Amino acid sequence: MRAAVVVFPGSNCDRDLAVALKAAGADVTMVWHKDSALPQGIDIVGIPGGFSYGDYLRCGAIAANSPICRSVVAHAQRGGFVLGICNGFQVLTETGLLPGALLRNAGLKFICRTVQLRVATANSAFTAGYAAGDVIDIPVAHHDGNYFADPQTIARLKGEDRIAFSYVDNPNGAQADIAGILSDNRRVLGMMPHPERAADAGHGGTDGAALFRAVTGALRTA
């Protein structure tokens, strides 16, 4: 199965994400933000963490309007898989592929530490390698990870079982303790924590590896 990882000026988790996808069996191509098309036959697009375009204007806002992102939106609209991590999650909300927005952390500080996440649903290709209710250790590293959406949207996300991960101990003020959400077709996942930083024994934890194994496995057999 083939994966593309988007690289923006200011991305800094792109290679980590590529390594995690490769370790899970994906054939990975890096794509530059100025490319207007994804390579042929891409099954999943990874949008990495970092500070795309220096976080100017709003985190992810300029990236969301870059040439490659138009192709990523088209890929998602065709039913393609997309995984946005940290800044990638911010980009996905800015494109409108995922609802809501990421605000400045309620405590105003940049938070960089490992947190506990509760797997809120196993019903997606990304989370099928866990059981709902599992608690996993995944690092966060963000300044703007405070998930916000209006009450109707939060109710819809809950009602449609689209909250993928929630914080056990909310570090940033996110509504409903949301750490990651799914699109309505469950093929787009955005999450603030970094599973690619917990995907190898050398990282000090491997709780994120199951996410990459599950999604690459699902796409291989698809």
Next chain:
Amino acid sequence: MLRLLDRVYTKNEEKGRAMKARVHVMLKNGVLDPQGEAVRHALGAMGFDGVQGVRQGKVIEMDLAEGTSEADVAQMCEKLLANTVIESYSVEMAS
């Protein structure tokens, strides 16, 4: 001096009808503004105890080419300058 400036402005006006737009972007009411809240705390700590609330936003000034309308600027706000999930905007046009 003022007169001179006035005249320069008029000249530019005649040449290209240069317009400026000033866009104000603010977090919507009901969206917590932790930065504004931190500023309010700091002001209170400095002895400015007459401040009951602070909201922080941004101002974006643009020089516009001839024929760029307020409706165009509104489109820019909708598509890029503001995230209307969390922010409201207002546009001021000036020559």
